[in-house]
Amino acid sequence: MAALDNEDPVDPGAVRRHRVLFRAIERRRNPKLRRSDITVTDQAAVKRATKAAALGNAMEWYDFGIYSYLAATLGKVFFPSGNDTVQLLSSFATFAVAFLVRPLGGMVFGPLGDKIGRKRVLSMTMIMMAVGTFAIGLIPSHAAIGLWAPALLILFRLIQGFSTGGEYGGASTFIAEYAPDKRRGFFGSFLEFGTLAGYVGASGLVVVLSTVFSEDQMLHWGWRIPFLVAAPLGFIGLYLRLKLDETPAFQKLEGGNVRTTEAADAVETSATADLGRIFTRYWRPLVLCLALVAAYNITDYMLLSYMPTYLSDELGYPANHGLLILLLVMVLQMCVINQVGRLSDRFGRKPLLMAGMLGFVFLSVPAFLLIRQGSVVLIALGLLMMGLSLVAMLGTMSAALPAIFPTQVRYGSLSVAYNLATSVFGGTTPLVITYLISVFHTNLMPAYYATAAAVVGVIAVLCMKETANKPLAGSPPSVETEQEAAEIVQAQAQAQAPAPRF
Numbered sequence: 498m499a500a501l502d503n504e505d506p507v508d509p510g511a512v513r514r515h516r517v518l519f520r521a522i523e524r525r526r527n528p529k530l531r532r533s534d535i536t537v538t539d540q541a542a543v544k545r546a547t548k549a550a551a552l553g554n555a556m557e558w559y560d561f562g563i564y565s566y567l568a569a570t571l572g573k574v575f576f577p578s579g580n581d582t583v584q585l586l587s588s589f590a591t592f593a594v595a596f597l598v599r600p601l602g603g604m605v606f607g608p609l610g611d612k613i614g615r616k617r618v619l620s621m622t623m624i625m626m627a628v629g630t631f632a633i634g635l636i637p638s639h640a641a642i643g644l645w646a647p648a649l650l651i652l653f654r655l656i657q658g659f660s661t662g663g664e665y666g667g668a669s670t671f672i673a674e675y676a677p678d679k680r681r682g683f684f685g686s687f688l689e690f691g692t693l694a695g696y697v698g699a700s701g702l703v704v705v706l707s708t709v710f711s712e713d714q715m716l717h718w719g720w721r722i723p724f725l726v727a728a729p730l731g732f733i734g735l736y737l738r739l740k741l742d743e744t745p746a747f748q749k750l751e752g753g754n755v756r757t758t759e760a761a762d763a764v765e766t767s768a769t770a771d772l773g774r775i776f777t778r779y780w781r782p783l784v785l786c787l788a789l790v791a792a793y794n795i796t797d798y799m800l801l802s803y804m805p806t807y808l809s810d811e812l813g814y815p816a817n818h819g820l821l822i823l824l825l826v827m828v829l830q831m832c833v834i835n836q837v838g839r840l841s842d843r844f845g846r847k848p849l850l851m852a853g854m855l856g857f858v859f860l861s862v863p864a865f866l867l868i869r870q871g872s873v874v875l876i877a878l879g880l881l882m883m884g885l886s887l888v889a890m891l892g893t894m895s896a897a898l899p900a901i902f903p904t905q906v907r908y909g910s911l912s913v914a915y916n917l918a919t920s921v922f923g924g925t926t927p928l929v930i931t932y933l934i935s936v937f938h939t940n941l942m943p944a945y946y947a948t949a950a951a952v953v954g955v956i957a958v959l960c961m962k963e964t965a966n967k968p969l970a971g972s973p974p975s976v977e978t979e980q981e982a983a984e985i986v987q988a989q990a991q992a993q994a995p996a997p998r999f
Contacts, residue, residue: 535973535974535975535976535982535985535986536745536972536973536974536975536976537976537977537978537979537981537982538675538676538677538745538975538976538977540977542675542741542742543675543676543677543684545737545740545741546671546672546675546741546744547672547675547676547684547687547688548687548737549619549671549734549737549738549740549741550619550668550669550671550672550687550688550691551668551687551688551690551691551694552691552733552734552737553619553622553623553664553668553691553734553738554664554665554668554688554689554691554692554695555691555692555694555695555698556623556626556627556695556727556730556731556734557626557661557664557665557692557695558691558692558693558694558695558696558699559694559695559696559698559699559727559730560626560629560630560657560695560699560727561592561595561657561661561695561802562695562696562698562699562700562801562802563630563699563702563703563723563724564592564654565592565699565801565802565803565805565806565927566699566700566703566805566820567703567720567723568588568589568592568806568927569588569806569809569810570715570716570720571588571591571650571720572587572588573716574638574639574646574716574720575587575588575591575636575638575639575646575647575650576588576639576647577639586928586931586932587647589927589928589931590928591647591650591651591654592654592924592927592928593924593925593927593928594651594654594655594658595654595655595657595658595661595924596658596919596920596923596924596925597655597658597920597924598655598658598659598662599658599659599661599662599916599919599920599924600662600913600916600917600920601659601662602622602658602659602660602661602662602663602912602916603662603663603666603912603913603915603916603917604662604772604912604913605659605662605663606618606621606622606660606662606663606666606667606912607662607663607666607667607908607909607910607911607912607913608772608775608908608909609663610663610666610667610670610908610909610912611905611906611907611908611909614743614747615667615670615671615674615743615744615747615908616671616738616739616741616742616743618663618667618908619663619664619667619668619671619738620735620738620739621660621663622660622661622662622663622664622667623660623664623731623734623735623738624660624731624735625656625657625659625660626657626660626661626664626727626731627727627728627730627731627732627734627735628656628731629653629654629656629657629660630653630657630724630727630731631724631725631727631728631731632649632653632656633650633653633654633724634721634722634723634724634725634727635721635725636649636650636653661916662912662916663912665911665912665915665916666908666909666911666912666913666915666916667908667912668688669685669688669895669898669899669911670744670899670907670908670911671744672684672685672687672688672895673685673895673896673899673900673907673969674744674745674747674899674904674907674969674972675744675745676896676975677975677976677977678966678967678968678969678974678975678976679842679966679976679977680842680977681842681896681900681965682838682839682840682841682842682846682892682893682896682965683835683838683839683842684838684896685838685893685895685896685899686834686835686837686838686839686841686891686892686893686895686896687835687838688895689834689891689892689894689895690831690834690835692891693827693830693831693834693891694831696801696827697824697827697828697831699723700805700820700823700824700827701824702722702723702726703723703820704817704820704821704824706719706720706722706723707719707817708817745972745975747904772909772913774906775906775909775910775913776913779902779906779910782901782902782910782914783910783913783914785901785957785960785961786898786901786902786910786911786914786915786918787914787917787918788918788953788954788956788957788960789850789894789897789898789918789954789957789958789961790894790898790914790915790918790919790922790923791918791921791922791923791950791953791954792854792950792951792953792954792957793890793894793954794918794919794922794923794926795922795923795926795946795947795950796857796883796886796887796890796947796950796951797887797890797891797923798923798924798926798927799926799930799943799946799947800880800883800884800887800947801823801827801887802926802927803926803927803930803943804819804823804880805819805820805823806927806931807930807940807943808868808876811934811940812868812869812871812940814871814876818873819876822873822876822877822880823880825877826877826880826881826884827884829881829884830884830885830887830888830891833888833892834888834891834892835892836892837849837888837889837891837892837893838892838893838896840892841892841893841896841897841965842965842966844965845963845965846893846896846897846900846961846963846964846965847958847961847963849889849890849892849893850889850890850893850894850897850954850958850961851955851958851959852886852889853886853887853888853889853890853893853954854886854890854951854954854955854958855951855955856882856883856885856886856887856889856951857883857886857887857947857948857950857951857954858948858951858952858955860882860883860886861883861943861944861945861947861948861951862941862944862945862948863879863882864878864879864880864882864883864944865879865940865941865943865944866879866941866944867879867882868880869940869941883947890954896964896965897961897964898911898915899911899969900964900967900969900970901961901964902970903969903970903971904969904970904971904972905971907969907971922950926946929946930942930943930946933946
């Protein structure tokens with residue numbers, strides 16, 4: 498007999514000795530599913546929740562994308578003049594600083610989201626992110642206020658990083674808990690559609706500004722415009738999030754209207770997701786999530802954040818041309834990412850994730866060899882090879898990760914694991930690659946780094962369970978229609994019916 502709950506496995510010997518007792522306990526904890534237990538989703542509410550979560554994610558990656566694409570300019574604005582490489586490293590180090598506090602943000606906002614609600618915490622993170630980004634656009638340069646300039650930059654980067662610690666875990670949890678089980682991959686893919694939209698908006702705006710303004714104008718005031726745009730975007734995102742209701746799963750946690758079985762009651766209402774419980778009782782899914790996110794984020798940040806700098810600083814390619822090519826690749830990814838989500842609902846999360854990881858294992862080095870040739874066509878082809886590998890992960894990960902954890906600790910556990918991995922591996926990717934290139938004197942280091950990360954990802958995918966088309970752990974089934982709910986109950990009744998005796 499299986500363990501009676503996910504936290505405390507039962508001794509198999511005790512089960513064999515007391516079969517009747519354990520069967521009675523199992524029936525009590527997992528009684529027959531009633532029609533009232535099954536959540537029938539409101540399609541309009543699902544779409545509103547998806548839009549609000551995706552816009553917040555777009556805001557997050559717009560902010561980080563702007564900093565990445567303007568790294569060379571910001572290095573000159575905020576750090577003392579001298580060696581260009583030192584200025585660039587200083588800028589990327591400040592980029593990485595925001596990731597140092599992301600785990601702290603995850604540890605604060607994640608469990609808080611499991612206690613006071615997903616909606617409230619996501620509104621708080623949106624406000625903090627908008628304020629931090631807008632404030633960066635107002636900081637005077639190093640030439641004007643000296644060391645106060647980089648100090649203020651670091652301060653507001655820390656605010657950005659802290660708020661982002663509660664963003665992805667909450668947004669992915671929000672969509673996963675609203676979406677019907679059979680379409681969780683499709684709706685979840687819109688979260689990463691927001692990621693790409695943020696990057697596209699950031700890169701597109703930088704290309705336009707760099708084309709319209711001279712280098713001196715960009716250096717003196719033009720770089721501020723993308724940061725100041727964050728304020729109106731933040732207000733729009735906050736408005737959309739405040740109009741939403743809480744997810745059905747969290748409404749049950751706080752005694753809402755969603756009805757579940759007694760077993761789901763015991764799971765969903767007993768815990769408040771404190772950090773000690775997350776690290777001690779859920780360390781296995783935590784480690785799995787860490788490995789998946791580390792592999793995914795290294796390849797993500799290498800391609801979408803670091804690549805423009807690589808093309809301009811390491812290969813001497815015109816900055817705007819590199820950004821335009823990457824922009825086209827990201828637009829293509831946006832065109833197919835929702836179809837990837839549909840495919841993950843049809844064929845499963847593991848096949849799509851494995852395809853993306855293996856793509857980076859086998860195609861990273863060939864792609865960079867093409868990029869090094871300097872031809873526009875070959876650069877586009879190399880970026881496209883890695884872009885299609887990445888989109889297989891982008892369109893699947895936001896549905897796969899929330900399903901690793903049960904409802905009562907989902908926000909907290911996912912926020913902790915995601916931000917620890919992102920802090921250690923994702924945010925440091927530009928800095929680490931720049932350093933490795935300077936040490937080993939080969940501009941193929943990004944390819945080697947991405948390949949190593951993808952190998953770890955392959956192992957992690959092999960270790961994960963398939964969760965497509967299944968209810969989230971700790972929650973009742975979620976369906977689109979009353980008819981589907983009735984079919985589930987009928988199928989269960991037939992499966993539990995006693996076999997005829999002859």
